[in-house]
Amino acid sequence: MTVSSMARGGKAIYGAPLGILMLEARFPRIPGDMGNAATWPFPVLYRVVRGASPERVVMQGARGLLQDFVAAATDLVDLGAEAITTNCGFLSIFQREIAAAVGVPVATSSLMQVPWVQATLPPGRRVGIVTVSAGSLTPAHLEAAGVPLDAPIAGTENGREFFRVLIKGEKQDMDVDLAREDVVGAGRELVARHPEIGAIVLECTNMPPYAAALQAAVGLPVYDIYSLVTWFHAGLRPRAFIQSSCSSPPLGGEVG
Structure with a gap:
């Protein structure tokens, strides 16, 4: 079998298929917190939505912030994210709109x-x-x-x-x-x-x-959210138990 040496392009960032929309906050994000990158057993992309404070999103229903979240999610997809999640369960109210806007799988909550x-x-x-x-x-x-x-x-x-x-x-x-x-x-x-x-x-x-x-x-x-996101990511990068000649070449700027 001939192995292709062609690397696939089209992204700005490779190796991190999951994008996380972050609220704007300054409290400690300890290991296990979604905003601590060491929490995840895989690389992730982050984008902070400016002006989206926890109080505004939780206590005020995220009023006026939909387009800011859509823009940030779109930016993550443009960078290379193949799916989007968020770091506040109250953003479930934007599930349908964000998913419709970015065209990739979205799990807001x-x-x-x-x-x-x-x-x-x-x-x-x-x-x-x-x-x-x-x-x-x-x-x-x-x-x-x-x-x-x-x-x-x-x-x-x-x-x-x-x-x-x-x-x-x-x-x-x-x-x-x-x-x-x-x-x-x-x-x-x-x-x-x-x-x-x-x-x-x-x-x-x-x-x-x-x-x-x-x-x-x-x-x-x-x-x-850890159980949700690890499940979510497993679909983006399933574990390869068997290598076969019909397997697709790897994405992400890697040589197949």
Whole structure:
């Protein structure tokens, strides 16, 4: 078999097929946070959407920001992204518009996992949601992600650290132990109110660092943006178990 030496072009950046739209914020992004590049076992492309503060997106419904997110997503695709995701679950409200604008697969929110997780549960069990702000998670956000409008939800608004730092921006530093307590406490309260819960989905993309602690505390499966994005990326670059003569040559400026 003759091996081609032709390298394929057409992109500005190669080797990072997933683009992440970032909110504009200055709080710490610890390992596990979506905005920490070391979180991912593969390269990613980032684009910060200027003016899209967490408070504006979460508390104000991202009003007036759609075109900014579309422009940033389009820029990522132009650079070389083959799929787009975002670092705020509340951006589910832009799912349809961003996907229509960029023409590549788009997964705006961790909440999109809720219907999938529900399908795995035994009869009588439901998926619960832990969010950074239960009061801000509207039926429009849920409907856009395919989440039942009566889904059990708990938020971190009444915690001591997580909400104050991430949404209110009261300080740039964060006490990680207190933030963990806020997320785990919200999950415990959710399960206590709804004993029928069989699994939890974390809406907030800053919560994966605390997913293991929550799972240990409640003894239920916990899904988050990390589980969504690693699944999403697996479709972009499936693991090659078998090499064959009919395999397509590699993309991304590599020589086949």
